[in-house]
Amino acid sequence: MCASRIWIKNPQAIFTPDGVDARGGIVIEAGKISEVLAAGVTPSIPCDTNFDARDHVVLPGLINTHHHFYQTLTRAWAPVVNEPLFPWLKTLYPVWAKLTPEALKLASQVAMAELLLSGCTTTSDHHYLFPEGMENAIDVQVEVVNSLGMRAMLTRGSMSLGEQDGGLPPQQTVQSGEAILEDSQRLIRRYHQRGEGAWIQIALAPCSPFSVTEEIMQESARLAAAHDVRLHTHLAETLDEEAFCLERFGLRTVDYLEKVGWLSDRTWLAHGIHFNADEIRRLGAAGVGICHCPVSNMRLASGICPTLELEEAGAIIGLGVDGSASNDASSLMFETRQALYLQRLRYGAKRITPQKVMSWATQGSARLLGRHDLGEIRVGKQADLALFRLDDLRFSGSHDPLSALILCGAERADRVMVGGEWRVVDGEICGLDCERLKVLHREAAKQLVATF
Numbered sequence: 404m405c406a407s408r409i410w411i412k413n414p415q416a417i418f419t420p421d422g423v424d425a426r427g428g429i430v431i432e433a434g435k436i437s438e439v440l441a442a443g444v445t446p447s448i449p450c451d452t453n454f455d456a457r458d459h460v461v462l463p464g465l466i467n468t469h470h471h472f473y474q475t476l477t478r479a480w481a482p483v484v485n486e487p488l489f490p491w492l493k494t495l496y497p498v499w500a501k502l503t504p505e506a507l508k509l510a511s512q513v514a515m516a517e518l519l520l521s522g523c524t525t526t527s528d529h530h531y532l533f534p535e536g537m538e539n540a541i542d543v544q545v546e547v548v549n550s551l552g553m554r555a556m557l558t559r560g561s562m563s564l565g566e567q568d569g570g571l572p573p574q575q576t577v578q579s580g581e582a583i584l585e586d587s588q589r590l591i592r593r594y595h596q597r598g599e600g601a602w603i604q605i606a607l608a609p610c611s612p613f614s615v616t617e618e619i620m621q622e623s624a625r626l627a628a629a630h631d632v633r634l635h636t637h638l639a640e641t642l643d644e645e646a647f648c649l650e651r652f653g654l655r656t657v658d659y660l661e662k663v664g665w666l667s668d669r670t671w672l673a674h675g676i677h678f679n680a681d682e683i684r685r686l687g688a689a690g691v692g693i694c695h696c697p698v699s700n701m702r703l704a705s706g707i708c709p710t711l712e713l714e715e716a717g718a719i720i721g722l723g724v725d726g727s728a729s730n731d732a733s734s735l736m737f738e739t740r741q742a743l744y745l746q747r748l749r750y751g752a753k754r755i756t757p758q759k760v761m762s763w764a765t766q767g768s769a770r771l772l773g774r775h776d777l778g779e780i781r782v783g784k785q786a787d788l789a790l791f792r793l794d795d796l797r798f799s800g801s802h803d804p805l806s807a808l809i810l811c812g813a814e815r816a817d818r819v820m821v822g823g824e825w826r827v828v829d830g831e832i833c834g835l836d837c838e839r840l841k842v843l844h845r846e847a848a849k850q851l852v853a854t855f
């Protein structure tokens with residue numbers, strides 16, 4: 404139930420840009436933040452509802468910039484538990500080729516529910532599987548997004564380079580260029596919302612250098628510019644991929660990116676690990692976004708994203724949980740914690756702070772998705788918030804609240820608000836029967852792998 408003006412008052416702690424004093428809380432009106440109050444200050448106009456946040460740490464809603472929702476059906480699947488990217492993909496493609504619309508719906512519900520409970524209010528998904536019968540995959544996802552009341556950047560993924568043409572995926576998982584581009588245009592026209600407060604947006608997302616043709620990369624860039632939508636792909640995730648690019652295109656990954664017209668601030672890349680100094684300079688100069696996926700990169704032993712060098716060069720860093728076959732959790736809070744630990748191994752403890760990783764998961768991720776209206780607690784931004792309590796055993800004895808969330812490993816938001824509406828209350832998603840969802844999803848997962 405959305406009151407017309409709500410005061411979230413006296414937070415135990417609140418994460419604001421540059422540490423602006425917001426200890427008096429925030430006022431929300433018409434789905435946006437209308438006032439940020441310093442300690443002791445009260446709203447300028449009386450509010451219809453007050454929410455006492457004295458037991459809560461208040462964060463901007465977290466933003467997930469890379470996922471493959473369908474992969475929740477193949478978590479911890481024994482044949483690939485110990486495989487790196489290429490054999491992992493080759494083993495999983497035939498399983499994923501059996502995906503059905505009903506299974507995708509359940510998988511998307513599970514992934515988004517998990518994200519929401521971890522304090523995430525906006526998510527991206529990279530869906531690149533459209534075998535026979537799955538032509539309406541993105542339409543299925545739109546329904547789920549609407550039913551859960553999250554914001555989403557649904558990317559129209561694609562694969563067009565099958566095994567018989569030298570690509571990695573089997574032939575039954577690839578589509579023709581015409582089918583991909585036609586559906587991309589249909590989805591943009593039908594679902595892409597523009598401007599502040601958009602709930603659903605569409606981006607174009609050819610899958611990776613080893614699964615799409617050069618033409619699809621070029622045509623997608625043209626289409627994205629014509630419709631002013633964003634571009635997304637996997638790049639520089641593994642050394643296998645680098646070797647593939649050198650062999651097939653005679654180019655390193657960033658040279659290939661430039662050749663196909665993607666070296667621009669319209670683009671955000673998943674992973675972005677294997678770059679040399681000159682490539683980092685060029686990515687930064689172009690304002691490319693990089694989605695760091697620490698857990699997946701550790702699980703697949705892909706490498707460590709050079710986040711600080713990229714940022715120093717001008718690139719933007721955000722966070723993503725990646726698909727659930729390589730994570731295998733969809734918790735953005737957990738991912739933020741892992742980003743802190745993995746990046747400390749590269750840059751040391753002093754440079755990678757809880758504030759730093761939290762800013763990647765909020766402001767940085769918002770910028771990757773081109774969302775200037777999200778990711779911060781600031782007047783005029785959308786009222787997307789995550790509220791955590793610190794009364795679990797795991798926090799007992801902790802001191803600094805923001806550090807406690809990250810270091811003690813916060814698992815579940817107590818309350819989540821999206822566009823001024825509560826979507827999670829007392830740790831439960833409003834209107835979702837999680838128990839029933841788990842039963843159906845487990846059964847769908849069992850059936851998907853049954854013949855392998």
Ligand SMILES: Nc1nc2[nH]c(O)nc2c(=O)[nH]1
Pocket residue numbers: 471488492610611614637640699725726729
């Ligand atoms: N981590 C992942 N990397 C990928 N590359 C690619 O082509 N597909 C995937 C994927 O599903 N996960």
